[in-house]
Amino acid sequence: MKVALFVPCYVDAFFPEVGVATLELLERFGCEVDFPLDQTCCGQPMANSGCQSDAHDTEALFARNFAAYEHIVTPSGSCAHHVRDQMTAIEQTAAVRAVRRNTHELVEFLHDVLGVREFPWAEFPHKVGLHIGCATLRGLREASASEIREPAFNKPARLLGAVKGLQFVQPQRADECCGFGGTFSVFEEPVSAKMGHDKVADHLEAGAEYIVSPDMSCVMHQRGCAQRAGLPLKFIHVAQVLNGARA
Amino acid sequence: MSRVDHAEASSKFIEAKDHAEFHDKRLWDLRKKRDVESEALPEWEELRSLASAIKEHTLTHLADYLEEFERNATTNGMVVHWARDAAEHNQIVFDILQAHDATTLVKSKSMLTDECEMRPFLDNRGIEIVETDLGERIQQLDDEPPSHIVVPAVHKLRGDVAEVFGRTIGTDPKNSDVPYLAESQRNHTRPYYLRAQAGMTGANFAIAETGSFVVCTNEGNADLGANLPNLHIASIGIEKLLPKVEHLGVFVRMLSRSALGSPITQITSHFRAPRPGTEMHVVLVDNGRSERLGMEDFWYSLKCIRCGACMNTCPVYRRSGGLSYGSTYSGPIGVIIDPTFNLRKYSSLPFASTLNGSCTSVCPVKINIHEQIYKWRQIIAERHQLPMVKKEAMRVAGKILSSPRMYRAAVEAAAAGIEKLPRFLVYNPFNAWGRQREVPASPPSTFRQWYLKNRGKRE
Amino acid sequence: MSSREFILQRVRRNQPAWRQLPEVPSFARPLADPLADFGTALKRMGGTLADPPGSAALDDVIRARFPTARVICSADPQVEGTRRVDAVRHPGDLADVDVGVVRAVFGVAETGSVWLSEREFGVNALGFLSQHLVVLLDPRSIVANLHDAYAHAGFREARYAVLMTGPSATADIEGVLIRGAQGIRSLTVIPVAAKSAATATTQRRTS
Numbered sequence: 001m002k003v004a005l006f007v008p009c010y011v012d013a014f015f016p017e018v019g020v021a022t023l024e025l026l027e028r029f030g031c032e033v034d035f036p037l038d039q040t041c042c043g044q045p046m047a048n049s050g051c052q053s054d055a056h057d058t059e060a061l062f063a064r065n066f067a068a069y070e071h072i073v074t075p076s077g078s079c080a081h082h083v084r085d086q087m088t089a090i091e092q093t094a095a096v097r098a099v100r101r102n103t104h105e106l107v108e109f110l111h112d113v114l115g116v117r118e119f120p121w122a123e124f125p126h127k128v129g130l131h132i133g134c135a136t137l138r139g140l141r142e143a144s145a146s147e148i149r150e151p152a153f154n155k156p157a158r159l160l161g162a163v164k165g166l167q168f169v170q171p172q173r174a175d176e177c178c179g180f181g182g183t184f185s186v187f188e189e190p191v192s193a194k195m196g197h198d199k200v201a202d203h204l205e206a207g208a209e210y211i212v213s214p215d216m217s218c219v220m221h222q223r224g225c226a227q228r229a230g231l232p233l234k235f236i237h238v239a240q241v242l243n244g245a246r247a
Numbered sequence: 248m249s250r251v252d253h254a255e256a257s258s259k260f261i262e263a264k265d266h267a268e269f270h271d272k273r274l275w276d277l278r279k280k281r282d283v284e285s286e287a288l289p290e291w292e293e294l295r296s297l298a299s300a301i302k303e304h305t306l307t308h309l310a311d312y313l314e315e316f317e318r319n320a321t322t323n324g325m326v327v328h329w330a331r332d333a334a335e336h337n338q339i340v341f342d343i344l345q346a347h348d349a350t351t352l353v354k355s356k357s358m359l360t361d362e363c364e365m366r367p368f369l370d371n372r373g374i375e376i377v378e379t380d381l382g383e384r385i386q387q388l389d390d391e392p393p394s395h396i397v398v399p400a401v402h403k404l405r406g407d408v409a410e411v412f413g414r415t416i417g418t419d420p421k422n423s424d425v426p427y428l429a430e431s432q433r434n435h436t437r438p439y440y441l442r443a444q445a446g447m448t449g450a451n452f453a454i455a456e457t458g459s460f461v462v463c464t465n466e467g468n469a470d471l472g473a474n475l476p477n478l479h480i481a482s483i484g485i486e487k488l489l490p491k492v493e494h495l496g497v498f499v500r501m502l503s504r505s506a507l508g509s510p511i512t513q514i515t516s517h518f519r520a521p522r523p524g525t526e527m528h529v530v531l532v533d534n535g536r537s538e539r540l541g542m543e544d545f546w547y548s549l550k551c552i553r554c555g556a557c558m559n560t561c562p563v564y565r566r567s568g569g570l571s572y573g574s575t576y577s578g579p580i581g582v583i584i585d586p587t588f589n590l591r592k593y594s595s596l597p598f599a600s601t602l603n604g605s606c607t608s609v610c611p612v613k614i615n616i617h618e619q620i621y622k623w624r625q626i627i628a629e630r631h632q633l634p635m636v637k638k639e640a641m642r643v644a645g646k647i648l649s650s651p652r653m654y655r656a657a658v659e660a661a662a663a664g665i666e667k668l669p670r671f672l673v674y675n676p677f678n679a680w681g682r683q684r685e686v687p688a689s690p691p692s693t694f695r696q697w698y699l700k701n702r703g704k705r706e
Numbered sequence: 707m708s709s710r711e712f713i714l715q716r717v718r719r720n721q722p723a724w725r726q727l728p729e730v731p732s733f734a735r736p737l738a739d740p741l742a743d744f745g746t747a748l749k750r751m752g753g754t755l756a757d758p759p760g761s762a763a764l765d766d767v768i769r770a771r772f773p774t775a776r777v778i779c780s781a782d783p784q785v786e787g788t789r790r791v792d793a794v795r796h797p798g799d800l801a802d803v804d805v806g807v808v809r810a811v812f813g814v815a816e817t818g819s820v821w822l823s824e825r826e827f828g829v830n831a832l833g834f835l836s837q838h839l840v841v842l843l844d845p846r847s848i849v850a851n852l853h854d855a856y857a858h859a860g861f862r863e864a865r866y867a868v869l870m871t872g873p874s875a876t877a878d879i880e881g882v883l884i885r886g887a888q889g890i891r892s893l894t895v896i897p898v899a900a901k902s903a904a905t906a907t908t909q910r911r912t913s
Contacts, residue, residue, distance in 0.1 A: 050624030181601030467889020541720030
C-alpha cells in the first residue's frame with residue numbers, strides 16, 4: 001500500500017525522531033512510504049487564527065503535494081483534524097475533497113485502515129500517562145470523551161496496550177486540555193503555562209514516568225513546562241513506542 | 248471603547264494563588280458532579296438531543312410562540328411589555344415602578360438585567376435595589392459585577408466575603424465562618440422582602456402554551472420577592488420561550504444537573520397569573536437577539552439555557568475567572584455572544600480558547616460552541632480587529648509556509664537554534680513561550696535531512 | 707412602529723429555516739417502591755421523610771418534631787396548629803411563623819419534589835417565610851419522574867405552582883453547602899393520606 005507521509009513543521013524541526021519512527025512503523029506493516037519533498041504545512045496556524053486568506057496558499061500547496069495519494073498519514077492529530085474538518089480556505093474541488101478525506105492521523109490509520117493490533121517488536125517497560133490532544137480526542141474521535149455518555153473506547157490505548165511491559169497510570173483529570181492550543185500558547189501565555197504545569201503535575205502525581213502522546217505539539221508544551229519545573233518526567237510519541245523504542 | 252485584554256487580566260488572576268486554586272477546583276468539582284448526574288441517567292444524551300431540537304424548533308418559529316405567550320399571559324392577567332433594547336427595558340421597568348410609587352425593589356438573579364445595566368439606571372433615579380441572591384448581593388455590596396452566571400462570587404474566598412459584609416452590613420469582619428455569613432445575609436435581607444413595594448425576577452423558561460414563566464432557584468429569595476410585594480416584574484429574554492409545559496420535563500431535568508450536579512433546584516416556581524389584588528408585569532427583551540437569530544453561524548447560541556456548564560468545564564475560564572472577560576457573559580458562551588454586542592471591545596475573547604471542545608460536549612442544548620469560536624476568529628480577522636502583532640505574524644507565516652524554499656530555510660534555521668529563529672514569528676513571541684517553559688532543543692538533523700540521507704532520491 | 711411590531715417583524719424576517727418539534731418520550735421506569743425512592747431523593751436534597759404517623763395525631767407528631775415552635779401555621783384541615791392560614795390578611799404577617807404545614811398534591815420520586823400551588827399554600831408566602839415546612843403527602847400520589855409531573859393539569863390551572871425539593875440552600879460562599887438559606891430551613895414530608903374526600907371538600911378554601 002502506498003502512503004504519503006506528512007510531517008508537521010515542528011516535528012521536522014525539533015522532533016525528527018517522531019517522523020522517523022512513523023515512517024519505519026508504516027514500513028513494518030508493508031507500506032511504501034513517500035515523503036513529498038515540497039511539503040510545508042497544512043495551514044492550521046493561520047486558519048486557527050481566523051486568517052483564512054493567509055492560509056489559502058499553504059492549503060493549496062498541501063492539496064497539490066498530496067493529490068496523487070490515496071492515503072496520507074501524519075503523526076499529528078491537530079493537523080489531520082484541520083485537513084479533514086477545517087481546510088476550507090481553498091476552493092473545494094473534487095481533488096481537494098479527496099485529499100481531505102484521505103488524510104489520517106497515524107493511530108487512526110493503524111487502527112482503522114490497516115486494522116493492526118499487534119506490535120511484537122515493541123517493549124516499553126515503564127509507567128505511562130497517555131495524553132490525547134483535544135483535536136485528536138474530540139475532533140478525530142480517537143477515544144470517548146469524559147463529558148459524553150457513550151460506551152468507552154480508546155484507539156491509542158488499544159494499540160499501546162499491546163506493547164510489552166507498558167503500564168498505564170490515570171491522572172485525575174483524564175482529558176482536560178493541556179493548554180497548548182497553537183498560538184494560544186504564546187498570546188495567552190499565563191493561562192497556557194498554568195494549564196501545562198497543572199497537566200504534568202497531574203500525570204506525575206499519578207505515577208507516570210513517561211507521558212506518551214500522538215500529539216507532539218502538546219508534548220512540546222508539556223515538556224517545556226516539566227523541564228522548567230525540574231520534574232522527572234520523560235516524553236515520547238506513540239509512534240516511537242509502537243516502533244520499538246525502549247526509552 | 249477599549250478592548251478587553253483577557254490575557255492581561257488572567258495574568259493577575261493567576262498570581263493570586265489561593266484564590267486561583269480554589270476557583271479552579273471548585274468549578275471542576277461542579278463539572279464532576281455534573282458527570283455523576285449524567286451517568287445516573289441512561290437517557291442523558293437523548294435528553295440533550297431533545298433539548299437541542301426543541302430549542303431549534305422554537306427559535307425557528309419564535310414569532311408565533313412569542314405571540315402565543317403574550318396572548319395567554321395577557322388572558323391570565325399579566326401585563327406584557329416589549330423592549331427592543333437595554334435602554335427601553337430599563338425605562339419600562341422604571342415606569343412600572345413609578346406608576347406604583349415603588350422606591351424599594353428586591354430582585355433575584357437575572358443576567359438579563361445585568362446585560363441591560365439596569366441597576367445603575369434605577370440607582371440614578373432613586374430606586375433602592377436589593378440583590379437578594381447571596382452571590383449577587385456579595386458582588387453588589389462589593390461594587391463588582393458577578394463573575395459566574397450561576398455562582399456569582401465563586402472567585403471570592405470566605406475572608407473576602409467577611410471583609411465585604413463587615414464593611415457594608417455590619418458583621419464582624421474577622422468572622423469568616425460561612426454559616427455565620429450566610430445567616431447574616433438572611434437576617435439582613437429579610438426585612439427588605441417585607442417592606443419592598445416591588446419584587447423582580449428573571450425567568451429560566453417562558454411557556455407559550457400557558458403564558459407562564461419558570462424561575463429555578465435554591466435560596467428561596469426569588470419566591471420571597473415574588474410573593475410578598477404586590478408588584479412582580481419579570482424580565483425575560485425572547486429566546487427563553489418553549490412551546491409547551493411538557494417540554495419542561497426535558498429542560499428542568501437538564502438545567503440543574505448541568506449547572507450544579509443536582510437533579511433539580513430546591514425551588515422550581517411556575518408563574519401563570521398574579522395573586523388576586525396584585526400585578527404581574529413581564530418585559531420581553533430583544534437587545535440584539537432578533538438580529539443574532541439571523542446570523543447563520545451564530546444563531547445556535549440562542550439555545551442557551553444559562554446553566555454555566557460550559558464555564559465549569561472550560562480550563563481557560565477556571566484559570567482566569569469570569570471578570571477577566573469584561574462582560575456580563577463570560578466563559579465559552581460569553582466568547583460567542585459578546586462579539587455581537589461589541590466586536591471591537593470583545594475581539595480578544597474568541598482567542599481566549601484552545602478550541603478543545605469540552606464546552607460543546609457538556610452543553611445540555613448542544614450548542615456547537617467551539618465551532619462558533621473558530622468562526623468568530625474568521626470574522627475578527629476579516630474585519631481587521633486582530634492585534635497588529637498577530638495580524639503581521641500570520642501574514643508572514645502564510646507567505647513562508649506556502650513557499651517550499653522559504654519553509655525549508657526557516658525549518659533549518661529553527662532546528663539549528665532558537666536564536667536564529669526567523670522573524671516570521673515577529674517580535675520574538677518565543678519570549679512569551681520562554682517565560683514559564685523551556686524551549687525545544689536542537690536535534691542533529693531535521694526529518695527532511697534524515698529522509699534524504701536514508702530514503703530519498705537526490706533533489 | 708411599536709417595539710412589539712419592531713421585534714416581531716425582525717424575528718419573523720430572521721427566523722432560520724423551519725425545524726421540526728420532536729416528540730418527548732415519557733422515559734417511564736416502573737418503580738418498585740415509590741415512597742422509598744422518593745425518600746432517598748429527598749434526603750439527598752436535604753429534606754426529611756418522616757415515618758408514617760400511624761394512629762398518632764398529626765399535631766402531636768409536629769409538636770414532637772418542633773418542641774420550641776411557638777407559631778405553627780397550618781393550611782391543611784388535618785392539622786390544627788396555632789394559627790390557620792385563612793385568618794392571615796397580609797403575606798408579611800407570616801414572618802413570625804416557626805412551622806408552616808401544607809399538603810402537597812403529589813410527589814416526584816426522581817427528585818424528591820412535592821407539588822404545591824396557591825390552593826395548598828393558602829398564602830403563597832407560607833412556603834418561604836416559615837422557618838420550617840411540614841408537607842403532608844399521600845404516598846399513592848408519588849409519580850416516577852418529572853415528565854409525569856409535567857403532565858399534571860395543575861400547571862395549566864394554578865396561578866402559582868411550585869416543585870419544592872428539600873429546604874432552601876446555597877453554596878455561594880466558597881462552595882460550602884448551607885441548608886436553610888433565605889427560605890425554609892428544613893422540609894419534612896409526612897407520608898399520610900388525606901382525610902376522606904367528603905371531609906376534604908367541605909374544608910377546601912376558595913382561592
